Amino acid sequence: MTDESLSSNYQRAFGKRIGFGARPALILIDFVEAYFDPACALYAGVEDALAAALTLQAAARRAGVPVIYTNVVYDADGRNGGRFYQKSMVLHHFVEGSPMGRWPKGLTVAPGELVVSKQYPSAFFGTSLASTLTSWGVDTLVITGLSTSGCVRATCVDACSHGFIPIVVREAVGDRHPAPHEANLFDMDAKYGDVVGLDAALAYLETSSESVRA
Template identity: 70%
Template sequence: MSTSENLLDNYKRAYDNRIGFGARPALIMIDFVQAYFEPECELYAGVEDTLKSALRIRDKARECGVPIILTNVVYQAGGCDGGRFFQKARPLRNFIAGNPMGAWPEGLDVAENEIVISKQYPSAFFGTSLASTLATLGVDTLVHTGVTTSGCVRATCVDCCSHGFIPIIAREAVGDRHASPHEANLFDMDAKYGDVVDEEEILDYFEKTKISG
């Protein structure tokens, strides 16, 4: 382990590469549910600005005809379908079916043509139809927004890459409960799995796909 070399210089020797945008994007909004916006909940993350950025990206996606997928986490009573994840992460009890902490927060609505995927594990791909849905839609690029950066966003990014789709992570539209895991995971995703991109660049990308499509 290098302790004297500058971090960016160290990683540039191995990971200084960009994938770039593909031709057919979709947008995923990962786990934007009330638990992360409710100060009395142990999952509260103070990610109000994250949601605002994601909604701006969502609005542009709607305008440009980009497919939109939302995820939430839903468990049966007692968490019997949550496996080791439910055993380890106690706050997941907030996502037992019917708990108001699992509802969409104020300001987030779901249109009839938008896809909702309910999952039990961190990745939006694991145990769901997401990969086959994207393939059917002809999508090659998945723009990631959501919470949390170090958890479900990262897990989805890694599986996105593993399934052969281009992961694009919207810098301002992903969030976490603390800056340290947030920044560390943005850094690692950008180095190894996908491209971390500013909101404005994503808005421009959606506009260009609308013009060319």
């Protein structure tokens, strides 16, 4: 271990920015009722993250940028959840039909917008998301959602692995505690994609309409 500061140590090894690509899509990861109901063990107090994501959703719709949503859905006995379902004792809240898996108040899916139902953390694992984005000509995935240390991080890493530019919007992701939230934002920004502020993401989406519609 070195006595060098964390920021200077990482700046030497991981200080590069990717930047925005030409054709974005916006993804809202697992914004479901479980994280907003205080009676649920998954409650995380992430209302501000949802508000920021909805601001981005409105901007993307105005610009004609594709908007994608994910949720987690399991068979009644969890058999399609594998080791993830076995490990995490709260995933029973996402058995098909559970009210905890519904969209929270204020979040609506418009006709023609894509919903990806998954069983594992990444929006890419076991789904057709990568093929769909490729067929749309998308090169950049603007990432919002829950939780920062779980499904957001997994999706960011897999977006990078599949050749998409991951742009994680700081104000539009959330976690149940600030420690894993900040640690994972730091690490994603260092190694896999760019973590940006809400204003920068909005400006990007608002100037993307011409390239997306071309």
